[in-house]
Amino acid sequence: MKKLIYITLFSITTLLFIGCGIYGFTGGDVGNAKTIQVDFFQNQAQLIEPDLSQQFTQELQDLFTRQTNLTLTPNNGDLYFSGEITGYRITPMSATSQQTAAQNRLTISVNVRYVNNLEEKKSFEQQFSFYSDFPATSQLIGGVKEAAFKEILDRITQDIFNASVGKW
Structure with a gap:
């Protein structure tokens, strides 16, 4: 009986928190913002990957529309993202006994300007970067490239x- 009461109280409390807007399980705190604008991120890296700009821009837009209640707008957004891809490089990471690369690392860097108009x-300007390792015996094409891009x-x-907007 006590267990049923605790479960009921927990459920009601959780629904009140979510319903009143006190807490969202996505961790996003958009304040009073209603719209978001994400400009196209040009690829300014020395090595250009043709579809990276479009893919990155789309991933960023999708993340915000999926995890917040913001509406995507082409201009005058309450929250505004712009920037450029500044780095795209492949480097050898570990060597074999024959002094050849055993593993390569793809690193992508992005400079982001975030303006909270409210x-x-x-607001900030910050560099973000991440990498993915892949076997040196594989070329960065097809499934290897797709997996690396997804991870990064x-x-x-x-x-x-x-x-x-995260409150971690």
């Missing part, structure tokens, strides 16, 4: 989300 003190872009976009 609370200016929360998921991490970078989540880091941007946490830095801008």
Whole structure:
């Protein structure tokens, strides 16, 4: 009987927190913002990957529309993201006994400018970077490239989300 009462109280409390807007399980605190603008992130890296800019921009937009109640707008957003991809490099990470690379690392870096038009003190400009390792015997094409991009872009976009509206 006590267990049923505790479960009922927990359920009611949880529903009240969610319903009143006190807490959201995504961790996003958008304040009074209703709209978000994400500009296209140009690839300014020395090595250019043709579809990286479009893929990164889309991933960032999707993350915010999925985890918040913000509406995507092409201009005058309450929250505004712009920037550029500043780094795209492949480096050897570990060597074999024959002095060849056993593993390579793809690193992508992005410079982000975040403007919160409702609370200016929360605005920032920051560099975000992450990497993915892959076997040196594989070329960075097809499934290897897709897996590396997914790992890197998921991490970078989540880091941007946490830095801008996350309350961790």
